[in-house]
Amino acid sequence: MPRAGLNTQIVVREAARLVDEVGYGQLTLAALANRLGVALPSLYKHVKGAEALAQQLSALATAEIADEMTTAAAGRSGEDALRAVAAAYRSYARRHPGRYPATQRVPDPADPAHLAAGERAVGVVYAILRGYGIEGDAAVDGVRMFRAAVHGFVSLEATGDFGLPRDVNRSFDRMIAALDVAFRSWPASAEPDAA
Amino acid sequence: MPRAGLNTQIVVREAARLVDEVGYGQLTLAALANRLGVALPSLYKHVKGAEALAQQLSALATAEIADEMTTAAAGRSGEDALRAVAAAYRSYARRHPGRYPATQRVPDPADPAHLAAGERAVGVVYAILRGYGIEGDAAVDGVRMFRAAVHGFVSLEATGDFGLPRDVNRSFDRMIAALDVAFRSWPASAEPDAA
DNA sequence: CCAGGAAAGCTAACAACATTAGCCTTGCGG
DNA sequence: CCGCAAGGCTAATGTTGTTAGCTTTCCTGG
Numbered sequence: 001m002p003r004a005g006l007n008t009q010i011v012v013r014e015a016a017r018l019v020d021e022v023g024y025g026q027l028t029l030a031a032l033a034n035r036l037g038v039a040l041p042s043l044y045k046h047v048k049g050a051e052a053l054a055q056q057l058s059a060l061a062t063a064e065i066a067d068e069m070t071t072a073a074a075g076r077s078g079e080d081a082l083r084a085v086a087a088a089y090r091s092y093a094r095r096h097p098g099r100y101p102a103t104q105r106v107p108d109p110a111d112p113a114h115l116a117a118g119e120r121a122v123g124v125v126y127a128i129l130r131g132y133g134i135e136g137d138a139a140v141d142g143v144r145m146f147r148a149a150v151h152g153f154v155s156l157e158a159t160g161d162f163g164l165p166r167d168v169n170r171s172f173d174r175m176i177a178a179l180d181v182a183f184r185s186w187p188a189s190a191e192p193d194a195a
Numbered sequence: 196m197p198r199a200g201l202n203t204q205i206v207v208r209e210a211a212r213l214v215d216e217v218g219y220g221q222l223t224l225a226a227l228a229n230r231l232g233v234a235l236p237s238l239y240k241h242v243k244g245a246e247a248l249a250q251q252l253s254a255l256a257t258a259e260i261a262d263e264m265t266t267a268a269a270g271r272s273g274e275d276a277l278r279a280v281a282a283a284y285r286s287y288a289r290r291h292p293g294r295y296p297a298t299q300r301v302p303d304p305a306d307p308a309h310l311a312a313g314e315r316a317v318g319v320v321y322a323i324l325r326g327y328g329i330e331g332d333a334a335v336d337g338v339r340m341f342r343a344a345v346h347g348f349v350s351l352e353a354t355g356d357f358g359l360p361r362d363v364n365r366s367f368d369r370m371i372a373a374l375d376v377a378f379r380s381w382p383a384s385a386e387p388d389a390a
Numbered sequence: 391c392c393a394g395g396a397a398a399g400c401t402a403a404c405a406a407c408a409t410t411a412g413c414c415t416t417g418c419g420g
Numbered sequence: 421c422c423g424c425a426a427g428g429c430t431a432a433t434g435t436t437g438t439t440a441g442c443t444t445t446c447c448t449g450g
């Protein structure tokens with residue numbers, strides 16, 4: 001009986017493919033083992049368990065989306081950058097309907113790569129806001145608004161909660177335009193930057 | 196052995212209390228039966244299964260949040276209404292960390308009460324936008340932005356993804372203020388209202 | 391070239407949960 | 421009071437996750 005030749009990376013990557021096909025909620029060690037042509041308990045040689053797998057999947061997806069956001073931001077600024085990064089974010093979520101929800105899991109503090117990926121994604125948004133002249137505490141508020149709006153939009157779109165005929169792309173465009181307007185006249189922080 | 200005296204409503208209400216305590220992801224028929232002092236299969240006399248229970252829980256939570264949004268909107272308009280409704284929404288999500296995620300499940304078309312509750316919640320936002328003079332297709336965009344921003348904020352807050360020391364209440368205030376500004380100069384729809 | 395051991399696979403066994411089938415009893419209505 | 425529908429139960433089955441412990445592969449050192 002030849003070996004399957006698995007390792008942690010292969011397992012996690014296959015999990016990513018799996019959830020994109022069947023949905024994040026259907027991530028199951030049984031289905032994954034089946035796909036990899038291996039008995040279920042064999043997976044424990046590569047991942048600590050279902051929980052740990054979800055965490056590593058989150059790290060993978062976070063790194064991917066951070067990369068795409070970074071690429072989208074390259075060479076742009078202002079509304080141009082805002083629009084490109086938001087579009088990249090939404091595009092990722094649509095192309096990877098299973099990976100995207102994995103992203104929402106908060107990083108394990110013991111996984112530096114995961115933490116770094118999260119900070120990289122957020123960093124892209126900070127950089128855009130800096131282009132608007134927004135910094136310090138005010139930037140924290142701005143980043144939170146950006147994340148809330150874009151994540152909220154993408155997540156409502158994914159659950160099919162936008163049931164109306166009205167074009168969703170246009171709604172997204174309008175929202176980005178509104179964010180741009182908001183950032184153009186973003187109030188400075190009330191308190192000094194460094195506490 | 197006296198009867199437990201359950202019915203569907205009691206079961207769903209207890210499920211709501213349960214998820215607020217242990218988290219939406221931990222909703223389990225086993226735990227629910229245990230709480231109600233009944234054997235697990237007995238629940239099937241009142242709900243069709245785990246899936247159906249989640250759906251009915253969603254209907255309950257949606258009705259509750261719609262009620263609170265409606266109450267918050269009463270007698271207000273403009274930014275005042277915007278702020279009150281958004282605050283009510285966020286407050287519900289914080290007070291009911293288990294019920295809130297249940298809300299995200301899209302209504303079963305065969306459940307008129309659930310559908311009505313969803314429309315009631317959305318209707319509150321439409322009414323506010325009407326106060327800004329926004330109607331028709333433009334209102335669809337506006338409602339989507341409101342929902343995306345507020346849901347996204349609340350959901351990121353709940354997962355603990357706002358890990359920074361910066362005050363979250365202030366960030367929320369700023370976001371609402373930005374929404375108000377956006378709605379004050381919301382572009383009219385490009386197409387005519389009625390297609 | 392081969393010995394040996396770590397790593398990677400396996401089977402078996404067990405626990406939690408959901409679901410279905412079928413039984414028993416309560417308690418209400420005629 | 422009796423009869424039956426409804427609400428409870430136990431038992432059995434299937435799926436998933438997890439742990440334990442065995443076997444085999446394959447690489448590596450001598």
